[in-house]
Amino acid sequence: SLSDLTYRSNYFTAHVTNFEEMILTIFGNLSLLITYLLTLNSGCGNHLGSTITVKRTT
Numbered sequence: 001s002l003s004d005l006t007y008r009s010n011y012f013t014a015h016v017t018n019f020e021e022m023i024l025t026i027f028g029n030l031s032l033l034i035t036y037l038l039t040l041n042s043g044c045g046n047h048l049g050s051t052i053t054v055k056r057t058t
Helices: 002-057
Strands: none
Touching: none
């Protein structure tokens, strides 16, 4: 029936939208995570560099 087809297309559209949102959320979280890891990594590098420098001077 026509109503059945409408229901199916609405159902499909809703799921595609949810899927797109999920992908966007995942990619958003990934980019945040990568940024965080890079920041953390550079922070550790700076910290290691400063401790090495301190050890050299003393």
